[in-house]
Amino acid sequence: MPETTSIVDIRATIVQTRSISPTVCIITLDCPAIAAAAKPGNFVNIKVSDATLPLLRRPFSIHNVRGSLLDIMVKSVGHGTSLLSDLATGSTVLVLGPLGTSFDIAGREFDTAILVSGGIGTAPMLFLEKILAAKGKKIINLIGGRSKEDLLAPGLSNCRFATDDGSEGFRGNVVELLGSGLPALRKEGTCKVFACGPNPMLKALARLCQANRTACDVSLESVMGCGIGICYGCSVEVKSPDGGLRTILLCQEGPVIDAELLAV
Ligand SMILES: Cc1cc2nc3c(=O)[nH]c(=O)nc-3n(C[C@H](O)[C@H](O)[C@H](O)COP(=O)(O)OP(=O)(O)OC[C@H]3O[C@@H](n4cnc5c(N)ncnc54)[C@H](O)[C@@H]3O)c2cc1C
Known part of the structure; x- marks a missing residue:
């Protein structure tokens, strides 16, 4: 978790909105305090409208940090995300963050970072890749989608793709793609996997x-x-450590957790 003292709720200006697919855009917010405290894997909770509805904020991973600017990658799936994607440059929104846990890049030693993402799960990977690259890690991005049109990889390097229909790259899902190469990668050096995507994929x-x-x-x-x-x-x-199950709040003990904690 970020230090609670570094969590702020600020009104941020939308500096730019850029479409990267028919349903996905990257929104740049001027958010100096959150940009300064953010770590890869953290998210922000955004009140997408000053109107009563939608009442609740919507969570988005931090896609990238550039100085005082914060990028989020938004897929329009419903009312809130459509409203946010359609806001004009210069509009303001309330942004709470940085929230949640971050990817553990200081923990167990590894030479190669394998970033595995599916669909909009690619959102946190650019910020993560930048920080890992600055630490001198070798980066491999494995990106999955149903078909070629669903693949998202803005700014990412060394990408390999998997599509269910075989329209781009490996035919199959991204976990199968990793499975086909992981034993060989492990022989080359120590690896750590960082992943974001649908929960069945993560399990x-x-x-x-x-x-x-x-x-x-x-x-x-x-x-x-x-x-x-x-x-x-x-x-x-x-x-839970006793082999049973325990309930966590994902906004507090997640969204990033050690995969060992997933009930597999
Ligand atoms: C920690 C976290 C980080 C996220 N990061 C991103 C991101 O970087 N980019 C992005 O586009 N989306 C992200 N999401 C998902 C995003 O928050 C939801 O898509 C969004 O809240 C839907 O709001 P809506 O009003 O458009 O949809 P609604 O009109 O509320 O619902 C439309 C559909 O989306 C589903 N939905 C609603 N909330 C979620 C949710 N939290 N997760 C998955 N499905 C949901 C509903 O079940 C429904 O089928 C993230 C979610 C979490 C919890």
Whole structure:
């Protein structure tokens, strides 16, 4: 978790909105305080309209930090995300953050970082890649989607793709793509996997990494309300040390958790 003292709720100006696919755009916010405190994997909770509806904020991963600017990658899936994507440059929104846990890049030693993402799960990977590259890590991006049109990789390097229909790259899902190369990669050096995407994908990935004794952090999804541990809207079950299950609030102990905690 970020230090609670570094969490701020500020009115930020939209500096730019750039479409990268028919349903996905990158929105740049002028957010100096959040940009300064953000770590890869953190998210922000945004009130997308000053109107009463939608009442609740919407959570978005921090896609990139550039000086005082913060980028988020937004996929329009409903009312809130459509409103946000359509806001004009110069509009302002309330932004609460940085929230949640971050990817553990200081933990167990590794030479190669394998960034695995599916669909809009690619959102946190650019910020993560930048920080890992600055630490001299070798980066491999494995990106999955249903078909070629669903693949998102803005700014990412060394990308390999997997599509369910085989329209680009490996035919199959991104976990199978990793499975086909992980044993060889492990022989070359120590690896750590960092992942974000649909929860079933992350569970399959957790099983693969466990079987290959490879460290893995996953950023989980859930419906979220307040983002600060009050509403209990984002409770999910994870493994407890006694082998049973325990409930965590994803906004507090997540969204990034050690994949070992996923009940696999
Ligand atoms: C920690 C976290 C980080 C996220 N990062 C991003 C991001 O970087 N980019 C991005 O585009 N989206 C991200 N999401 C998902 C995003 O918050 C939801 O898509 C958004 O809240 C939907 O709002 P809406 O009003 O448009 O949809 P609604 O009209 O509320 O719902 C439309 C559809 O989206 C589903 N939905 C609603 N909330 C979520 C949710 N939290 N996760 C998945 N599906 C949801 C609903 O079940 C429904 O099917 C993130 C979610 C979490 C929890």
